Structures are given as structure tokens and as C-alpha cells.
Amino acid sequence: MTNILIVEGNTQDARALTATSGGVTQGELYHKTLLALKADIICDTVYPADEGAVLPTGLELEGYDGIIWTGSALNIYNTEPAITRQIDFMKSCFARKVKIFGSCWGLQVAVVAAGGQVAQNAKGREIGIARDIQLTASGRQHPLYKNKSVSFDAVAIHLDHVVSLPEGTTILSGNDMSRVQALEIRQGSAIFWGVQYHPEFDLDYIAMLFDKYKTMMIEEGFCPDEAAVSQLASDFRAAQNEAGRADIIAHHNLAEDVLDPCCRLQEISNWLDFVEQAAA
Structure with a gap:
């Protein structure tokens, strides 16, 4: 124990x-x-x-x-x-x-x-x-x-x-x-x-933080508007939870380092x- x-x-x-x-x-x-x-x-x-x-x-x-x-x-x-x-x-x-x-x-x-x-x-x-x-x-x-x-x-x-x-x-x-x-x-x-x-943190958790800190994400130039923040959060959740989303994984350059819990x-x-x- x-x-x-x-x-x-x-x-x-x-x-x-x-x-x-x-x-x-x-x-x-x-x-x-x-x-x-x-x-x-x-x-x-x-x-x-x-x-x-x-x-x-x-x-x-x-x-x-x-x-x-x-x-x-x-x-x-x-x-x-x-x-x-x-x-x-x-x-x-x-x-x-x-x-x-x-x-x-x-x-x-x-x-x-x-x-x-x-x-x-x-x-x-x-x-x-x-x-x-x-x-x-x-x-x-x-x-x-x-x-x-x-x-x-x-x-x-x-x-x-x-x-x-x-x-x-x-x-x-x-x-x-x-x-x-x-x-x-x-x-x-x-x-x-x-x-x-x-x-x-998995991708779900950082996606929650994207939504939580929408204003900061926009003010510091990471996203142009709230819709873009929401899309980024949605993409990260999809990469985490939806099989076969190679399009999102490639678009955001998400490696096994963050996708595979054993590596992460x-x-x-x-x-x-x-x-x-x-x-x-």
C-alpha cells in the first residue's frame, strides 16, 4: 500500500x-x-x-x-x-x-x-x-x-x-x-x-481550460474569437475521444506523446x- x-x-x-x-x-x-x-x-x-x-x-x-x-x-x-x-x-x-x-x-x-x-x-x-x-x-x-x-x-x-x-x-x-x-x-x-x-492533463482537460480561459486565449492572440476557441476545444476533445480522427490529429500535430496515456x-x-x- x-x-x-x-x-x-x-x-x-x-x-x-x-x-x-x-x-x-x-x-x-x-x-x-x-x-x-x-x-x-x-x-x-x-x-x-x-x-x-x-x-x-x-x-x-x-x-x-x-x-x-x-x-x-x-x-x-x-x-x-x-x-x-x-x-x-x-x-x-x-x-x-x-x-x-x-x-x-x-x-x-x-x-x-x-x-x-x-x-x-x-x-x-x-x-x-x-x-x-x-x-x-x-x-x-x-x-x-x-x-x-x-x-x-x-x-x-x-x-x-x-x-x-x-x-x-x-x-x-x-x-x-x-x-x-x-x-x-x-x-x-x-x-x-x-x-x-x-x-x-489529457486533451479533454486542456480543452476544458481552453473554454474556461476564452478571454485570455483571445487577448493573447492564440485564437481570433470565441468561436475559434470553441472549435479548438472541440477538436482536442474529438482527438481524445473519437476513433479515426486522423484529420484533427494531423491538423494540430498531436503526437502519441499526448494521445497515448502510457506515454503521457x-x-x-x-x-x-x-x-x-x-x-x-
Whole structure:
């Protein structure tokens, strides 16, 4: 039996907005993803963005085999309490003998908590598919990327990226948008693996986010109008759910990296193997 703590990165208001958009929260999505990969996993979820949230401390943290940090709509360089509480909680995690995995926001929280810096990407937002992510020399040898291609695409949505690395960091992959698409941070006895993209997101989930952020998609030039956003979301859903849609797959250049769950979830699966081997 593997015990995992899921750390939901979004605020209560953001989680409610996701529900009204027809989606599950990122914590709920991770729970479903983990159960699909390992049926005997037990998950607890905490909400450090929420005022008054009860969080595990000290040896309670070490009672978990691993900790997973979700994405979030927040920006780490802002100083609101919903953010600073998460940075403080990540520091508490780094102070214990724990293994942590983070997607997108989770990576950014870890970098800042460990002494690095995250800023808005001057190249703009990476949304939909992060293209041509390349493993570094270290990444090719790292267990995060076992059975992963040396170059791949991944589902992504982020405006911010890492600009300064904390001590104890190894860059594992990058692309033209962000030189850090994955990294490892070692602090004390804690080991953090993080990715800037979202292996837990399938095309259905990113399509829901297209619809949720229609205004942003138009204002930032990804689509000319609401109809185009809706069509993009519809295409991604069709590629995910309708057999034989080679036309859509070719039009949007959707590779097996994002279409095949085994490929898409490889990093999370590898981290779970790492956690289970350490617990054995």
C-alpha cells in the first residue's frame, strides 16, 4: 500500500470556478490519475492556499511515501497569503525526509522555496502543447525519464518559468519556450522531481481550460474569437475521444506523446516506482 499526500495548489474560489466550468479540480484529477496507475494507492489531499487549512507537519509528513503538488492559477511572484502559505509548506516538506513530485505550479513553488526565482516568461504563455521538449544529458540518465523519448511533446499551460536555480538543482529537460521543463532539487534528505508541463492533463482537460480561459486565449492572440476557441476545444476533445480522427490529429500535430496515456503519464509512473522502491 502506497500513501500519497496530494497538495492542491488552487484557492477555494479557483476550485469552485473549475467546477462551474465542468471540470474536476487538479487535486481530484491527480487522485484519479494515481488510482489509474496504482490501484492500491491511498491519497490524502490538503489545501494550503486556504486560510486556516490544517496541514501535516514534521513526522506526519514522513509518514507519507510521497507528496504530489498540483498546478495552480496563481503566480508565485505575488505575495498574497494563498501563495506564501504554500511556499512555507514546501519549505516544511524540504525539511523532512520526503519524496516530492510537482507539476507546473508545484515545480515553481519548489524552486522558490529552495531559494530560486520564477518570473513571467518574456516569450509569452505556453498553452495547449509544449513542443519539442529535449532531455538534457542528465535527463537521459535520470529515472524520471525512464522509457521516455529524448524529444517529446506534452500538454501544458503556464505563463511563468524558472529564471534562477536554487542550489542542489539539476535541469532534466527544456525547450525553446523554457530552458527548464523538468528538474530535480535535492535539499537535505528531501528529493523533488518537477515538470513545468502537465503529464496528468489529457486533451479533454486542456480543452476544458481552453473554454474556461476564452478571454485570455483571445487577448493573447492564440485564437481570433470565441468561436475559434470553441472549435479548438472541440477538436482536442474529438482527438481524445473519437476513433479515426486522423484529420484533427494531423491538423494540430498531436503526437502519441499526448494521445497515448502510457506515454503521457510516464513521468508520474516513474516517480511512483521511485517512491515504492524507497519504501520497500
